[in-house]
Amino acid sequence: AEPVFGNKQIILIECVNGLGDELTSGQKTPLRISLKKTKSNSDFFLEKLRRLALEIETVFGEPRDVEWGYNSFFSQFFLFQSRPIIFKSPQLNNNFFQEKKFTLLCCGQTASIGNARGRLIVIKSLRDLHIVKKGDILYALCPISNHFIEALDRSAGLLFKGGILSHFAVIMREFCKPCITSFGNEENLLKHAGKEIFLSATKQVGKILINNSI
Numbered sequence: 316a317e318p319v320f321g322n323k324q325i326i327l328i329e330c331v332n333g334l335g336d337e338l339t340s341g342q343k344t345p346l347r348i349s350l351k352k353t354k355s356n357s358d359f360f361l362e363k364l365r366r367l368a369l370e371i372e373t374v375f376g377e378p379r380d381v382e383w384g385y386n387s388f389f390s391q392f393f394l395f396q397s398r399p400i401i402f403k404s405p406q407l408n409n410n411f412f413q414e415k416k417f418t419l420l421c422c423g424q425t426a427s428i429g430n431a432r433g434r435l436i437v438i439k440s441l442r443d444l445h446i447v448k449k450g451d452i453l454y455a456l457c458p459i460s461n462h463f464i465e466a467l468d469r470s471a472g473l474l475f476k477g478g479i480l481s482h483f484a485v486i487m488r489e490f491c492k493p494c495i496t497s498f499g500n501e502e503n504l505l506k507h508a509g510k511e512i513f514l515s516a517t518k519q520v521g522k523i524l525i526n527n528s529i
Contacts, residue, residue, distance in 0.1 A: 316378035317349070318488065319425055319479055320519070321402045323378055326350045326368045328361075329478040335384060335395075340458040341477025341484075344497050347424075360385075363392060371397055380480065405429050405491035407517060417513065417524040423474075423498025425521035426484035431472035431493045431514040435507055438466075452512060454504065459483045467492075472514045474498065474523065495521035 316323045329338060329345040337343045348361065352369065356362040364383070371379050371394075379397040386393070405428055433452040438444060440457050447453060447466040455463070455475040459482075467473060467486060472493040477484065479496060487494035493516035498504075507525060515522040 316400055318380065318400045318402065318485070319428060321404075324352055326352055326365055327480065328364060329480045330385075335382060338478060338480070339382075339482045340460065341455060341475040341481050341496070342458050344476050345478040345480075347478065347497075367392065367394070375399075380485070401485075401489060403488055403491055416527040418527055420503050420507065420512065420523045420525060421498045421500035423495040423521050423523070424479060425494075425516040425519055426479035426481075426496045427473075427487040427490075427492060427494035427516065429472065429491065429493030429514070429516055431516075432511060433471040435504070435510060435512045437505065437508045438463075452514060454508075472516075474504075474514075493521070495523060498523065 317325050317327045328348040331338045331343045331345045338345050350356060350361060350365050356365055368381060371381055378400050380400050381397045382395040384393040384395065407430060431452060433450045436447055436451045436453050438453055438455045438457060441462050444462060444466045447469055449469045450471045452472045453466065453470050459475060463483065467490065473483065473487050474495050477496055484494050484496060493514045495514060495516050504523060513524045513526060515524060
């Protein structure tokens with residue numbers, strides 16, 4: 316299933332070469348593939364993943380978030396664990412962006428739905444977490460770990476380079492706070508560190524903006 320907007324008719328796959336923690340901690344932007352549940356695939360690798368996902372869903376009676384691996388030398392799949400997918404629909408302020416003039420800084424993939432405004436705080440290492448205040452928007456340049464949890468709870472939103480299936484994109488969905496991943500134009504974003512930015516993450520393409528009237 317697609318966990319952000321709740322489309323249960325597809326199977327969403329994210330993968331990286333190497334160890335899985337590079338995906339779960341947001342260190343790498345993954346390859347993202349979307350498959351229809353009911354449509355077989357001519358690619359052996361993708362068809363095997365589709366069938367495995369459907370088998371797991373049948374066993375548990377619901378779509379699951381599955382961690383898996385593949386050994387290309389032995390052409391063998393490994394299933395590590397699965398978790399329920401939590402679908403939440405946060406209440407949105409429809410007037411959030413009215414009567415304001417915005418400039419688009421960059422676009423990315425919405426990993427958690429919501430709108431937010433806050434001071435952009437760049438997190439280069441765990442030592443930077445202590446400066447996060449309530450309502451800040453975090454941009455994580457370092458691997459995200461459990462040390463981030465309290466800072467994420469204080470934050471208004473999260474930006475990072477990982478995938479929408481990473482552990483901390485999941486946490487932001489549970490917090491009902493916006494999260495945008497896999498965005499470009501990083502240099503333009505970094506120029507606004509410490510300044511107020513806006514996140515519009517209500518569609519698949521999430522937007523990072525500044526208010527021209529400020």
